[in-house]
Each structure stands twice: as structure tokens, then as C-alpha cells.
Amino acid sequence: xxxxxxxxxxxxxxxxxxxxxxxxxxxxxxxxxxxxxxxxxxxxxxxxxxxxxxxxxxxxxxxxxxxxxxxxxxxxxxxxxxxxxxxxxxxxxxxxxxxxxxxxxxxxxxxxxxxxxxxxxxxxxxxxxxxxxxxxxxxxxxxxxxxxxxxxxxxxxxxxxxxxxxxxxxxxxxxxxxxxxxxxxxxxxxxxxxxxxxxxxxxxxxxxxxxxxxxxxxxxxxxxxxxxxxxxxxxxxxxxxxxxxxxxxxxxxxxxxxxxxxxxxxxxxxxxxxxxxxxxxxxxxxxxxxxxxxxxxxxxxxxxxxxxxxxxxxxxxxxxxxxxxxxxxxxxxxxxxxxxxxxxxxxxxxxxxxxxxxxxxxxxxxxxxxxxxxxxxxxxxxxxxxxxxxxxxxxxxxxxxxxxxxxxxxxxxxxxxxxxxxxxxxxxxxxxxxxxxxxxxxxxxxxxxxxxxxxxxxxxxxxxxxxxxxxxxxxxxxxxxxxxxxxxxxxxxxxxxxxxxxxxxxxx
Amino acid sequence: xxxxxxxxxxxxxxxxxxxxxxxxxxxxxxxxxxxxxxxxxxxxxxxxxxxxxxxxxxxxxxxxxxxxxxxxxxxxxxxxxxxxxxxxxxxxxxxxxxxxxxxxxxxxxxxxxxxxxxxxxxxxxxxxxxxxxxxxxxxxxxxxxxxxxxxxxxxxxxxxxxxxxxxxxxxxxxx
Numbered sequence: 001x002x003x004x005x006x007x008x009x010x011x012x013x014x015x016x017x018x019x020x021x022x023x024x025x026x027x028x029x030x031x032x033x034x035x036x037x038x039x040x041x042x043x044x045x046x047x048x049x050x051x052x053x054x055x056x057x058x059x060x061x062x063x064x065x066x067x068x069x070x071x072x073x074x075x076x077x078x079x080x081x082x083x084x085x086x087x088x089x090x091x092x093x094x095x096x097x098x099x100x101x102x103x104x105x106x107x108x109x110x111x112x113x114x115x116x117x118x119x120x121x122x123x124x125x126x127x128x129x130x131x132x133x134x135x136x137x138x139x140x141x142x143x144x145x146x147x148x149x150x151x152x153x154x155x156x157x158x159x160x161x162x163x164x165x166x167x168x169x170x171x172x173x174x175x176x177x178x179x180x181x182x183x184x185x186x187x188x189x190x191x192x193x194x195x196x197x198x199x200x201x202x203x204x205x206x207x208x209x210x211x212x213x214x215x216x217x218x219x220x221x222x223x224x225x226x227x228x229x230x231x232x233x234x235x236x237x238x239x240x241x242x243x244x245x246x247x248x249x250x251x252x253x254x255x256x257x258x259x260x261x262x263x264x265x266x267x268x269x270x271x272x273x274x275x276x277x278x279x280x281x282x283x284x285x286x287x288x289x290x291x292x293x294x295x296x297x298x299x300x301x302x303x304x305x306x307x308x309x310x311x312x313x314x315x316x317x318x319x320x321x322x323x324x325x326x327x328x329x330x331x332x333x334x335x336x337x338x339x340x341x342x343x344x345x346x347x348x349x350x351x352x353x354x355x356x357x358x359x360x361x362x363x364x365x366x367x368x369x370x371x372x373x374x375x376x377x378x379x380x381x382x383x384x385x386x387x388x389x390x391x392x393x394x395x396x397x398x399x400x401x402x403x404x405x406x407x408x409x410x411x412x413x414x415x416x417x418x419x420x421x422x423x424x425x426x427x428x429x430x431x432x433x434x435x436x437x438x439x440x441x442x443x444x445x446x447x448x449x450x451x452x453x454x455x456x457x458x459x460x461x462x463x464x465x466x467x468x469x470x471x472x473x474x475x476x477x478x479x480x481x482x483x484x485x486x487x488x489x490x491x492x493x494x495x496x497x498x499x500x501x502x503x504x505x506x507x508x
Numbered sequence: 509x510x511x512x513x514x515x516x517x518x519x520x521x522x523x524x525x526x527x528x529x530x531x532x533x534x535x536x537x538x539x540x541x542x543x544x545x546x547x548x549x550x551x552x553x554x555x556x557x558x559x560x561x562x563x564x565x566x567x568x569x570x571x572x573x574x575x576x577x578x579x580x581x582x583x584x585x586x587x588x589x590x591x592x593x594x595x596x597x598x599x600x601x602x603x604x605x606x607x608x609x610x611x612x613x614x615x616x617x618x619x620x621x622x623x624x625x626x627x628x629x630x631x632x633x634x635x636x637x638x639x640x641x642x643x644x645x646x647x648x649x650x651x652x653x654x655x656x657x658x659x660x661x662x663x664x665x666x667x668x669x670x671x672x673x674x675x676x677x678x679x680x681x682x683x
Contacts, residue, residue, distance in 0.1 A: 117605040123641045140609070160610045163589035165557045165570050168607055189606045190561045193642035209636060215565025215661070259571070272509060278575035279522055285572070295663065296565055335509045504563045 004042050004060045007033070008067060017440040018231040022055075022068035030071040030079055037084040043361035044085035046453050048468035049095030051126040054078045056088070057442070057453060057470075059361060064379025066442065068455065073101050080106035087360040087475045090506075098124040098195070110143065113188040113507065124196055140170075145184050148174035153181055156489065160189045167503035171492075178488040183481045190507040198467045203229055203303050203434065206464045210454070211298045213469050214505035219245075219252040220447030221469055221505075222301040224454040227382065227443025228467075229303035232458050235434045239426040241305035242383045247318070247421045248288070248297045248306075249445070250414040254325070255284040256448040257407040257414075260500050264404055265336065267493040268345040276332050280325055287321045290314075305431035315422055326415050333408050346401040350483040350495030353398060357479065364450020366476045366499055369406045370398030376446035388420050398483075403498040410448075436462025449473065449502065471505030523579040526672060527665045533673035536655050537623075552584030553675055556594035556618065560611045560650075561601030561643060566628040566661040570598065573671075578664050585671050591617040596674065597651075600661075602630040602643040608650050615651040623654045623674060627667065632656045 001009075011029055014022040025033060036042075043059040045066060055070045071078055080103035082089040092103040093112035100122035114121065116138025120128040145155075153176050160168035170186040194213060198206045210225035211218045223245055230237055237245075262277025289295040291314035300307050310318075336342060354371035356362075363374050373394035377385040393409030395402040440457045450472030457465045480499045484492055516522075557570055573580040580586065588594050591614045603611060615624070626647040629635035634645030647653050657670045 115606045117608070118641055119605075120641060128641075160607065161558055161591075161614050165559075165567050165587060167559050167562070167564055167567065168610065189610070190559070190601065190604055191606055191642050192561055192563075192602060192604055192637045193640035194637075196642075197637065197640050212563040212565065212636060212660075215563040216568060218565065259568075272512075275576050276512060278572070279577065282572060282575050282577050289663075296568065296661070298565065298660065331512065335512075502564065 002060050002062045020066045025069050025071045034079050044088050046470040047088050047091040049099035049101045050466055054101050077102045077104045079104055082106050100125040113191045145172045148182050152176050169503050175489055180484050180487055183484045188507050190504045194508040198464050201464050207302050208299055214502040216256055217447040218296045218298040219248045219301055220445050220452050224443045224445040224452040226301055226303040228441045228454040228456040231441030232439030232456055233434050237305050238429045238432050240428045241430045243421050243425050244306045245301050246384050250417050251288050253448040254411055254414045255281050257411045261407055264497045267497050268342055270342050287317050291317055304434045309430045322415050322418050349400045349491050351399040352479050352483040356482055360475045362475045364472045365403050365406050368394045369402035371396045376444045376451040390417050400494050400498040471502050473501040473506040476501045522576040524577050527669040529673035529676045530669035533655055533670040537677040553595045554588040554593050555596045555598050556588055556591045557598045558614050559600050560607040561604035566600035569661045569664050572664040578668055594618050597624045598627055599647045600628050600631050602634040602637040602645055603650050604643050608644050611650050625655045626653045627657045629658055629660045
């Protein structure tokens with residue numbers, strides 16, 4: 001029994017929550033939790049609201065498993081976790097914007113997702129508050145950025161419309177000459193209301209939304225949603241389908257890592273690697289398109305299985321792809337590794353400390369490149385990865401170079417994984433229709449960016465009552481602010497691209 | 509690196525034959541382009557991409573236009589960093605309320621003559637996000653749209669065919 005299990009032992013457990021328990025804490029126990037978090041290593045993985053309630057997912061670092069803790073806030077208030085887990089701050093601000101639940105003790109009173117432009121306030125609360133017709137339109141300048149004082153300090157506002165083909169967000173730099181004194185992000189521009197749209201939807205329709213939480217993680221988000229639904233319903237996905245899910249997930253990982261590898265090098269003005277890596281990425285997407293019927297494999301992972309089977313010719317196509325990509329990629333890595341002018345830009349740039357990565361429980365590339373070797377495929381682990389052999393690469397430096405090299409290693413591992421998946425692909429059905437009944441569950445899946453945690457509650461009619469897909473970007477974005485500090489403004493594209501956080505995934 | 513360069517030299521570029529200009533796009537654009545535009549633009553168009561609430565899926569495929577297979581720039585089409593340099597706004601997403609003003613201001617900053625392409629199902633009509641409290645739903649609700657391109661996301665071929673149609677229309681009107 002771990003310390004966290006011991007702490008939760010006296011509180012009532014919601015029995016229908018799977019695979020890990022959800023525990024209902026009284027306001028007093030929740031307040032105790034805040035105190036305990038100050039001394040324990042328990043990690044905050046997610047925090048989300050509901051009308052009159054707030055939930056948090058805690059990860060037990062000893063076991064790699066999760067516990068959901070919930071507390072009712074009858075007077076609309078709960079004790080903020082952000083004081084002891086700073087990663088909670090934006091999640092709590094978002095819960096306040098959407099549900100009107102107020103995190104007590106959270107210093108930052110500014111809204112996060114609500115830019116003052118929706119037709120109502122607290123759109124997901126039991127009773128949303130319509131905005132008055134005569135209310136003056138919100139102005140971008142209304143948002144108070146954190147102040148910076150000092151001689152020669154100036155501001156550089158960037159966005160929401162950026163210079164490249166990128167998602168929208170605002171970056172406020174305070175710079176002293178070339179040096180970034182502070183970067184502050186303002187996000188929420190692509191808030192589409194995914195959580196509200198999912199409510200009341202039948203599971204297959206909600207799955208389509210899950211596939212579009214973040215388009216680059218279409219497979220991984222659909223995978224996490226499917227696993228959450230299957231956990232909630234205690235429903236088994238056929239063995240062949242779990243293999244095909246992993247096959248698509250690894251293709252998605254390779255495609256994104258190839259794209260990022262090229263794009264980071266391009267941001268250091270090394271266009272050759274961008275051209276070559278983007279060609280390789282295109283090769284992967286074309287095979288995905290021909291084998292699975294969609295280049296980004298959207299809507300192909302569904303609760304209950306997968307939407308498309310793979311034929312013998314498809315298996316051969318993927319084997320040929322893996323055989324071709326591997327050697328060509330190694331040539332590009334060799335080029336990267338033998339250009340001192342390129343390495344000069346990436347080594348020691350945008351370093352994020354290991355202590356921060358652990359404090360924010362940051363997973364994925366950002367975490368593994370800075371000494372937090374956590375991968376959801378290993379812990380808590382899920383099928384079919386528990387039966388596959390692969391390594392989780394990690395580096396301690398936390399700089400742009402380390403994030404590139406972790407991606408490089410992961411491409412290698414994913415290529416190996418795909419061969420194993422094809423070698424061990426079971427026969428049988430690819431879909432087992434999930435029953436329509438109530439339940440609560442959680443799914444954790446390692447996307448290319450990091451661990452995606454999706455929580456879902458289904459009603460008696462089998463429809464979605466509440467779903468929160470927590471993209472890894474929620475916890476990674478704040479560290480980008482830390483990574484750029486003390487670097488030159490011109491290195492920001494390198495830092496940003498090496499993080500490659502999702503805007504849509506965190507704005508929802 | 510030199511090995512790759514040598515291979516490219518011997519085997520030729522990876523770039524593929526371009527898709528024909530999209531017939532449907534040509535029809536949609538018939539009214540949108542006039543001779544004065546052609547005179548000012550020559551045979552090239554500068555494109556400013558604006559994500560107005562996309563899931564990033566459309567951006568990935570728009571990015572692909574720059575890879576050597578599609579090589580967008582061979583047609584005189586190129587992405588530019590500022591709307592002030594642009595002839596075309598390539599807009600994606602269901603237009604969130606939080607992005608509507610930024611989209612409108614980007615459009616205003618783009619000099620005339622200009623065209624707007626709504627790329628992807630979301631940009632055409634809100635797509636899966638239509639009806640949400642957080643989205644306006646469709647680019648044409650905020651700025652005038654000249655060409656709608658369906659798809660979730662549209663493939664690079666479809667994007668290229670639509671852009672070629674726009675280029676062709678811009679050229680045809682002057683003869």
C-alpha cells in the first residue's frame with residue numbers, strides 16, 4: 001500500500017469508476033490533500049470541473065497508476081491545488097471559466113479560456129449566465145500581463161496570428177535587448193467548446209470529436225477516448241483491434257516526429273533536413289492514407305475496436321515503408337549530427353530543468369528529454385504494448401538538442417514496434433460493439449507529444465454526460481515559458497518547435 | 509548530405525505532376541477575379557494562412573504543400589508571413605469567437621484585390637463544431653469568402669488543385 005492509497009483509504013470510493021478508483025473527498029480531506037501534496041511526490045495529472053464539483057487525477061509515482069479525487073463545492077468553491085502543484089493553475093482557471101467553480105487561494109484571478117467574447121459566462125455550469133446585450137465588447141488589451149520592471153525592458157507582442165502556418169496563440173515577450181526576461185503565453189483562441197459539444201452525444205459521435213481535439217494526435221486522442229469508454233463499460237476490445245490501434249499510433253508518432261525533426265532544423269535555417277524529413281513524413285502519410293483510408297487516420301480508432309481492417313497488401317505496404325524510412329532517416333540523423341553550425345543552435349538552447357519537469361509532472365518528449373523517463377505505454381501500460389519489446393529513451397539535458405535526440409530515438413523504437421506489431425498481429429474481429437449503459441472511466445495513452453488522459457462519464461442511455469480529454473500540452477506549455485528565459489528572442493522558434501505543444505488540444 | 513544531393517541530381521527531383529485545376533473551384537471563382545487584379549498580380553499569388561479555430565489537421569496538410577512532392581512554389585504560389593504581403597487568405601477552422609476579431613483584422617490588413625479561401629469542412633460551415641457556444645461557424649460569417657474547399661482535412665492534392673484554379677482564373681481574365 002502506497003502513501004497515496006493510505007491517504008485515500010478513509011474516503012468513499014465510487015465503485016463504477018474503472019480501471020482505477022475515484023474517491024470522493026470531503027472539503028476537509030481535500031484541504032488535507034493540499035497539505036499532503038506539499039510534502040509528497042504525488043503528481044497532478046489533470047483537473048477538471050463539473051457543475052458544483054471538481055475532479056483531479058493524481059498519479060502515484062511509485063506504481064505509475066492513477067487515482068481520481070473529487071470534491072463537491074456546494075458554495076462554488078474548492079481549495080486550489082496550484083499553490084503546491086503549479087501545473088494546476090491553468091486547469092483551475094479553465095474550470096472557473098467554464099463551470100464557475102472558484103479555486104480558493106489561486107492568486108491568478110485572470111480568466112484563461114474565456115476572452116469575454118462568448119454569448120454567455122460559465123457555459124458549462126448548471127445555469128450559464130448570458131452576457132448583457134449592452135455589455136461593451138471585450139478588448140484584447142484588457143488582459144493584464146504580468147508586469148516586468150527594469151531599465152531597458154521592452155515588450156514584444158506576438159500573435160494570435162503568427163507568421164507561419166501555425167495555430168493561433170499570443171506570446172508576450174519582455175526582453176532586455178536580445179535577451180528574453182519573461183515570456184507569458186495567452187491561449188484559448190481556438191476554444192471550440194469540445195467538452196460542451198460532447199455532452200449528450202452518443203459515444204460514436206463523441207469519438208469523432210475526440211479525434212479532432214488536436215488534429216496531429218487524431219489517433220492518440222481517439223485511442224484514449226476509446227480506452228476511457230471501454231473502461232467505463234468494462235468492455236473488452238478485440239485483440240486484433242488493439243494491435244491495429246498501436247500500429248496507427250506508432251505511424252502517427254513517426255509522422256509527427258519526422259515533421260518536427262525537419263521543422264526544428266528549418267527554424268535554424270537548415271532547409272535541407274526540412275525538405276528531406278517532410279518527404280519522409282509524406283511517405284508515411286500516403287501509406288497511412290492508402291492502408292487505412294485517411295492520411296491522418298482520423299475516426300479510425302473507435303470505442304469497441306477500430307473502423308478499418310488491414311489487408312495482406314496493406315501489411316506489405318507498411319513493411320515496405322518501415323524498410324525504406326529507417327535507412328533514409330539514419331542518413332538525415334547523420335547529417336544533423338555532423339553539422340556543428342546546426343548543433344551550435346540546438347545544444348544548450350531552451351534548457352528546461354529536471355526539477356520543473358518533475359514539479360509539473362510533464363510527460364512526453366519534454367519530460368523525457370529532461371530526466372523524467374515516464375511513458376504511459378510502460379506505466380501504467382496498456383495493450384498491446386505490455387506484450388511488445390521497446391525502450392523508452394531519455395536524456396538529462398532538457399535542451400532543444402535533447403528533445404531532437406529523444407524524437408530520433410523514438411522514431412527508431414517505433415519502427416521496431418511496427419515490425420513487432422505486424423509479426424504478431426492476431427486474427428479475428430476488429431470491432432465489438434460496446435453496450436449502451438452507464439459508467440465512468442479513464443484512459444491514458446502515450447501520444448507523440450506525451451501522455452493523453454481522457455476521463456468520461458456515460459449516462460444510463462449510454463450517451464456522454466461529461467468528458468475531459470487532457471492533452472499533454474496543458475502541462476508542457478508553462479515550461480516553454482521557463483525554457484526561453486535568458487535565451488535570445490531569435491531562438492524562440494527553435495524552443496517553441498522543439499516543444500511543439502498543441503494549441504487546439506489545450507484550448508479544447 | 510552530398511549523397512542525397514547527388515541522388516537528387518541523378519534521379520531528378522521528387523516533385524510530382526500537379527493535379528489539374530479543380531473544376532468546381534474554377535466555377536466558384538468565375539465571379540471573383542477581374543482583369544485589374546491580373547495586371548497587378550502577374551502570375552503569382554502570395555498566401556497568408558489563418559487558423560481561426562482549426563484542430564490543426566488542416567494546417568498539417570497545408571504544410572505538406574511545401575514538401576518536395578507538391579512543391580507549391582513552382583506555381584508562383586508562396587506562403588507569406590504578413591497579411592500586408594498577401595493576395596489570398598487561406599482560412600481554416602469554424603471561426604471561434606475568440607478568433608473572430610483577429611480574423612477580421614487580418615482581412616482588413618490584406619490589401620485589395622484579395623481572395624479568401626475557406627479550407628476544410630469547419631471553415632465552410634462550422635463542421636463538427638457548428639452550433640457550439642464558442643464558434644461563429646463558417647468563415648463567411650465574418651469575412652467574404654470566394655472559394656470553399658470541403659474535406660476533413662482537404663488533401664494536399666485538393667488544396668493544390670484549388671489554388672491552381674485561383675491562379676488560372678486570375679490569369680484568364682486578362683486575355
